[in-house]
Amino acid sequence: MTARSNILPLLTVIAAIIVFWYAAAVWMNSPWQIDRYKKASVDWSFSQLVSDTLNQERPVLPGAHQVAVEIWKTTVQKKITSKRSLVFHTWVTLSATILGFVFGTILGIFLAVLIVHNRAVDKSMMPWVIASQTIPILAIAPMIIVVLNAVDISGLLPKAFISAYLSFFPVVVGMVKGLRSPAISQMDLMRTYNASNSQLFWKLRWPSSMPYLFTSLKVAVAISLVGAIVGELPTGVAAGLGARLLAGSYFGQTIQIWSALFAAAALAATLVMLVSVIDRIVMKRMGFVSGKAS
Amino acid sequence: MKIFLTAIAFWLVAWAINEWLVRRKIRSVLISQMRNVIVPVLFGAALLALWEGATRGFNVPTILLPPPSMIWERIITSTHILWADFRQTFMKAALIGFVLGCGSGFLIAIAVDRSPFLQRGLLPIGNFVSALPIIGVAPIMVMWFGFDWPSKAAVVIVMTFFPMLVNTVSGLAASGSMELDLMRTYASSYWQTLFKLRLPAAAPFIFNALKINSTLAMIGAIVAEFFGTPIVGMGFRISTEMGRMNVDMVWAEIAVAALAGSVFYGVIVLIERAVTFWHPSVRNRATA
Numbered sequence: 001m002t003a004r005s006n007i008l009p010l011l012t013v014i015a016a017i018i019v020f021w022y023a024a025a026v027w028m029n030s031p032w033q034i035d036r037y038k039k040a041s042v043d044w045s046f047s048q049l050v051s052d053t054l055n056q057e058r059p060v061l062p063g064a065h066q067v068a069v070e071i072w073k074t075t076v077q078k079k080i081t082s083k084r085s086l087v088f089h090t091w092v093t094l095s096a097t098i099l100g101f102v103f104g105t106i107l108g109i110f111l112a113v114l115i116v117h118n119r120a121v122d123k124s125m126m127p128w129v130i131a132s133q134t135i136p137i138l139a140i141a142p143m144i145i146v147v148l149n150a151v152d153i154s155g156l157l158p159k160a161f162i163s164a165y166l167s168f169f170p171v172v173v174g175m176v177k178g179l180r181s182p183a184i185s186q187m188d189l190m191r192t193y194n195a196s197n198s199q200l201f202w203k204l205r206w207p208s209s210m211p212y213l214f215t216s217l218k219v220a221v222a223i224s225l226v227g228a229i230v231g232e233l234p235t236g237v238a239a240g241l242g243a244r245l246l247a248g249s250y251f252g253q254t255i256q257i258w259s260a261l262f263a264a265a266a267l268a269a270t271l272v273m274l275v276s277v278i279d280r281i282v283m284k285r286m287g288f289v290s291g292k293a294s
Numbered sequence: 295m296k297i298f299l300t301a302i303a304f305w306l307v308a309w310a311i312n313e314w315l316v317r318r319k320i321r322s323v324l325i326s327q328m329r330n331v332i333v334p335v336l337f338g339a340a341l342l343a344l345w346e347g348a349t350r351g352f353n354v355p356t357i358l359l360p361p362p363s364m365i366w367e368r369i370i371t372s373t374h375i376l377w378a379d380f381r382q383t384f385m386k387a388a389l390i391g392f393v394l395g396c397g398s399g400f401l402i403a404i405a406v407d408r409s410p411f412l413q414r415g416l417l418p419i420g421n422f423v424s425a426l427p428i429i430g431v432a433p434i435m436v437m438w439f440g441f442d443w444p445s446k447a448a449v450v451i452v453m454t455f456f457p458m459l460v461n462t463v464s465g466l467a468a469s470g471s472m473e474l475d476l477m478r479t480y481a482s483s484y485w486q487t488l489f490k491l492r493l494p495a496a497a498p499f500i501f502n503a504l505k506i507n508s509t510l511a512m513i514g515a516i517v518a519e520f521f522g523t524p525i526v527g528m529g530f531r532i533s534t535e536m537g538r539m540n541v542d543m544v545w546a547e548i549a550v551a552a553l554a555g556s557v558f559y560g561v562i563v564l565i566e567r568a569v570t571f572w573h574p575s576v577r578n579r580a581t582a
Contacts, residue, residue, distance in 0.1 A: 017419075123315075128334060147357075230517055264427045
């Protein structure tokens, strides 16, 4: 399947989504609008209703153009340092995400190396690593933040901590799989070369785990953004995309919520794409056949 | 300090036993399976002992980290609150949302599967949406569907829909052309092929989605409660008791959530093993 054959279907689906969105917006916003017409005892036509429902101040569901205008206003027309700039809020969330992602990745790789090399760690830790993810860890985000605040750690670190916790898991699982992926014949070959344990690790295990690592990293970066956003919800922090969401829901500013949501989506897409690009470069330089790995 | 040292000693002994257990070569299947249970349990017990010893030994303020025994006491004394919260958040919001989200994702995947055009259009979008922080729709859903559980179920539906859709579509593509040809030589209809070949072949993918979704459902239901709830529910309890500094109650709630999440996941794994008994990953487990 080439990329080109995907474009037409993709555009069709996107167009359908936008049409559906506008229909839903008119439908959901109209009760309030009709109510207002009645109070002002204005005669209204259908076309007027449509144009009014799409330009409400606090619609139930804003139209796509309203969200676009809001995003344009809060990114290009505001100074980056301003508290009302979406770029500022995105940056706050992004920095926590990246810090957490880096910590989580390092921790994950470290744990995976330990698990692969020590059977006792493998047998006793692996079930708990898996169990740790069935715990809805996002739910205890508020507690982690309050507790860390109590010991005078605030700002970036608590959020990064949650991101790290969320992102370490896919890395551990992927890396354990990857470090164990060399075939027995390859391991035997290394042993006939009289390779030491560290040589075995750096020359065989580590390189062959790379495709697995990048597959996990794509999942990890997306999930660590979720962690950073949820980490901003509970404590009433003033900055970040999560704080924007919360403030928007308190004051009924639906357009603000949607624009924060789109900013988060764009950020997630960019981060995943960035990892994919690095993935492709590394794979190419290492001589993996493109498209076969991951 | 004495308590802490005892805990450390317990940890070391447990670790030594684990090392010893792991190094033994055991032939019997039953005993080696028992070992696979005992080793992690011992590790968990050692961790709990270390936690208890550290918090009691160093007099860590309970607001920061209460010892496990205190949390256990709280669980025992307030079971009715925990049960009410569990019913509100898990049995209503998470479970109903999970069933509806997975069900609709599954059905739409089957519908989409018949049209390659829709497939090529929807799959990239589905993959893209799966990577998004969907949890952000929570405030919107609370605004649309009110404070009670339907809004939380709606968040769960949105969160679980796309993993199910993407996995089912790729699962339906997993049956081999040889097998499909065989079905055609039997003159089987579309539905016969679907039920007898393609859905069973897609089962590992579908269960993968169910497993991912089981955790997502718990997370969605609890986090959505941060945006407004009636005065019951796990997310509500966690955020309010945290505000009142009743940390032991928060931990009790977390313990319940962890238990519910693990059991939920475990049940899905059990069903998976029963349904996909033919799959290599399950077969190997039975013989090894």
